[in-house]
Amino acid sequence: MARRPLPRILTDSASLARSREIARTAADSASDVFHPLITISRGLGRLAAAGRQRWDATPKDRRGPLFFSVAACALAVAVVPYGPLLAAISMMGAAAWAGRDRNAAKSGPGEAQKERLQGLYEALVPYFSADGDPSPLYSHGGDWEQAFTEYGFDESGRLERLQLKYPAYFTDGEDQSRDRIEQVLHAKSGRGREYHFAWDEAANQLVLSVLGALPTDIAAQRFVTSPGETVLGFTDPDSVHRTLPVLQGEETQDAPPVLWRTGQRSTEPHLLVLGQPGTGGTTLLRSIALQALAEGDVLVIDGTGTGEFACLAGRSGVLGVESGLAGALATLEWAAHETERRLISANRARQAGRSAPEDTRRPLWIIVDRPTTLAHLAAAEGRDDPQLLLQMPLRHGGAANVTVVVAERCETAELLADAVRAHTRARVVLGPATADEVRSVLGAPPHTTPTADVPPGRGYARLGTGPVLRLQVPATPDPFDEETCEADRLAVMALLPERTVPLAASTSFAKAAPAADEAAPLGAQAATAQGGESVAVNGSEAAHVEGPLS
């Protein structure tokens, strides 16, 4: 069937454009003519909404008197000569004021803002100019408007956003050159805020923006993650592609998580957390342990000896919580053997053409807080550094579903064993840290200016060679700490697996193996564990661990 041609007006592009132009002009004129009307109607709407809000906020017992006083006023106005007219005029005036366009763009920056931008421009001249440049973009007394293509100020007049162009010969590929520019912009734009710098090397363009604080009101909770994923904390929405629904305060919000993937396919199967004292290293380990218990077993070595993991003792899935040297050595020795056993077992299965046995697939987490304290104790007692026993799980744990997480203070980080440094490709640094300190831990500087004043649990994370991300760890305090608020305590308690061993009976490897150098061989430990006397592994896990141990 022959197709009917379209009407000429729809095919003739010139007349189409002309009609569009007429429509646009008509719309512009209409909006000019009706502008006061639009403003007044918007204002009336806003006043009505404010009135409704006020009414809703008024307690029920006060609504009657309020209604009567409003009605009395209306009556008084109605009977006064010219009252209704004056009331209508006042109402229109109020509506026009309430309905004014608050976002109307101001025409250009004010004097103070111009001065700021000029100052900023002058400060950049030494870095963005070169002798012999015939038409310098940056020169003393030059025009900042040529270089700064976009800018924005907050209500208090502080710079909030700046997009600037720089000459193509600026060495933007070198960290040092970038750092210098970032430092200048940071200092001139006002310290105490966190700035983000986005370098567009192809367009010779830099965008500075002020970052808001990361939310600190996300508490411990069951996060909606896939198996093998652990939430380290939350970051900026632009930095990651995914969000998770989380309970934030009273409401459920979508928050952008820093997700760490562990297990056989992970390229960064072990984590190192460094931080200043009191910045939340232990809290992050507790948060990880609670998530790990959802699908795996956890061993905790608490070098601080302050009992901050006591809430985990005797819980289903917790194989031990050790704070003494002897216990730590025995536990880690078992973990090293267990890693080896899993590897051998999985390898045999593979050779026989079978899938890896179930008991090699359940994730095992070795969580170590402040190992250097134990290393110090071991040196004093003439024993081996417990960190040496981490070598096996660190080197081969990825293939054996064994994950090691170590937290240490920055000041003692140089005492960490080489294996710990070499095999922990997922890194977190917590607390106030300079760009150089962040770089020394994460291997790359942050794209933001670290601030001196940060809440506990705030820091930076980097997974392998990925970008450096701002991080805020979910609040996961020790529920036995008297200072913990009730809501946070309940949130942590709700995540703890059921207790399978009474607290008094949940003892440690230390009792099973009195001294590391006398540490019972794997089989003997198993016998002890199975014998049910001083169980290294809490009762309910015995069945689970019997497999690996026997």
Ligand SMILES: Nc1ncnc2c1ncn2[C@@H]1O[C@H](COP(=O)(O)OP(=O)(O)OP(=O)(O)O)[C@@H](O)[C@H]1O
């Ligand atoms: N993410 C967080 N959100 C809220 N509070 C936190 C967070 N992390 C830590 N805190 C609080 O900060 C304090 C110190 O935390 P934590 O013990 O985890 O720090 P730490 O770095 O292990 O300290 P230390 O080095 O002294 O052992 C605690 O009161 C804890 O509740």
